[in-house]
Amino acid sequence: MNVVHVNANDVSGGAARSCYRLHQFLLRQGVNSRLLVQHKRSIDPTVELIESWVTDTGLFQNIELVQRVFAAHNRTDISNTHFSVSLAGSDLSRHPAVEAADVIHLHWVASMQTPADIRRLMALGKPVVWTLHDLRPLTGGCHFPAGCSRFQDSCAGCPQLRHDPLGLPAAALRDQIALIDATSLTVIAPSRWIAEQARLSALLRDKARIENIPNGIDVDVFAPRSRAEARKELGLARDGIYILCGADQTEEKRKGFESLARVLCEVVHDPRFVSSGARMLWVGDPPTGQAYGDIPLIPLGRIPQEEQMALAYAASDLFLLPSLEDNLPNMLLEALSCGIPAIAYSVGGVPEVLHDGVNGRLIPAADEREFVQALLCLVGDASLREEMGRRARALASEAYAASTPGRK
Template sequence: MDILHLSTSDIDNGGARAAYRLHDGLRSIGCTSKMLVRAKFSSDPTVIPEGSPLTKLGPPISGLPLRLYPKCNSSMFSTQWFPDVLAKRVSQFNPDIVHLHWICNGYLRIETLPKFSQPLVWTLHDMWPFTGGCDYNRDCEKYKKSCGECPQLESSRASDLSRWVWNRKAKFWQNANLTIVATTSWMADCARSSSLFKNRRIEVIPLGLDTEKYKPINRQVARELLNLPQDKQLVLFGAINSTSDARKGFQFLLPALQRLSVSGWKDQIELVVFGASKPEKPIDLGFNTHYLGRVHDDISLALIYSAADVMVVPSVQEAFGQTASEAFSCGTPVVAFDGTGLKDIVDHQQNGYLATPFEVDDLAKGIAWILEDGERQQKLRFEARQKSLREFAKEVQARRYLSLYEEIKGASVSEGFVKSS
């Protein structure tokens, strides 16, 4: 089976890392797998930069329509109108399956998708594929119809940029040989409720990771290497732009920590944050805080997870939540809200704690519940690691996808035979 993955990049963000991990997993079980990317950050020879002059122009020019909406966060909205040469490049590889991942930031034009002759699989790393341009809908449900009057554009017009993007997707994707894969049941339900994907086949396959790289490391050793205290309970929070992106939930973690601080935990807990550097004007979190900045390599991340007593992932919306599955693989229990993709990862009071959305008191209660009982914490750590091995190992994910590829390829060959006869 020959698979070609299309992804804007390979390892520089969550969606890219997820795509690369699948690519790596497929190769580990004997598949021929390559990645074609706009921006390459790894040294892996099976990751190929797309390389055309259009590649450099895509990101800045693709965002030009958003200048009509100056209040919109351009990093959260993508129009994908700028031309590309991907149909020609993909034909040169001639794979059995073209697997789409996160393809925004000026990489793959909406109109290009039906030009691929191969069956398509698309893994949903966010909601963009079935919205009018936003990566997450927040509280808006217009993607269930045809978008327009987009709150993220702060638009009051029905025929706005989001309606234009939605119309293009509806027109050019309607006859595509496309199978959708959601990483959690929540994302699958969102896709099924959308006007664009309601009639599509939608499967659920969790994201995978290398459980030999992400594995428990002696806590004392991990803390010594990271220069973290040995005599405190460490609460970990991490994400790209973890303290500035409201979707990541820092606004809930902050008051939860402050409440723990005044309820008897002040001298027992310290906080560790990765994905953000120490701000010029530090926020009073109620505890001493260690900022580790941006972390890219797997070994450093495994050390960080292993050093912590509990990982908190208070996201408002999350397609999956790789920081939670990574923490699990290192044997660290997770506290999260009982909503969106994270509820597929965390099993309440079995390997972590699911707090009532978005109740700060229950979030604080969950952190305390894990920390207050050492024997319980050890059981949670064991169960977290076992779930990772059972559900999130890269080989498990790869075999699930291989089964899907083979089914899709077989069906396509059969349909082609029927049509030609």
């Protein structure tokens, strides 16, 4: 079988990592899998950088102007998550990998495929699968709607834009509905939450086949190992508690790091926290302008290698996920698979993997007081952390192995 994946990136970002893991699994199973990307960082020969998505310089400048003026610099305060104006892309219908493919699998394609481009792919008569890494395929521009449900109707009067004189989101959604034959799509929803959003959407409602298939991870890489050895390898102190946190694009409001800052400032002087000698390990770029009290913060930077990321989990006692809006976060799956209990808000697909009192603590959305109490409890109870960690590993290794999405 020949499968071609289409995604904006190969290894950068959560959607890219999920896509690349599936691509690698299929290759190991003997499937002739190819990945077409707009931005390539790996040296993998099975990943191909497509040609420039706009060859007309004047058109490119006009599109950039529209994106900048009517989207990027026109946002309200409710969200700063990416907002895509998909006005130009690449016609991949004649690409050799697409022509040879038995199955076309779209992933995060907002910056490289317009509805017209997708229509051309579907016109080839081949099965087209689209994985929802966020909600952009269902909306007129936003990637996460910040509580808005207008994508279920028309996307008119978008609350994420201050001014909308051109009616861009509504026009974009109309184009998607007119040009994409949803009855011919198979939609993969990594979480039950996003599957429900898809079933409610104006684009897919009562049309597309929607399957809930969680993203997979390599449970052999993301596995429990000696905490002492991991700390030694990372040059960390052997004693004390390490709390792991981090994300791509930490300045996004929906990632919840403003909320986390308030939580940490509450716990930092509590005797239970002080006596634990707790320190923060941070993956990615720590958010600027946030105060975390007097808690020592150790930046680990960006970690593209999965083996090194697994080492960071192994060195940690606890993982914090303060997201206020999310799908099925890779870092949560990875931490649980490494046997690290987590504390997170009950949003999106998080409750599908984090079970309160079983493999961590699941906190009502934005309930910072409850987050504080959960953090103090787990910081002060090593035996509870260990028991939750064992349950976390058992659940994750069974449900989220990389083979799961590939075989399904």
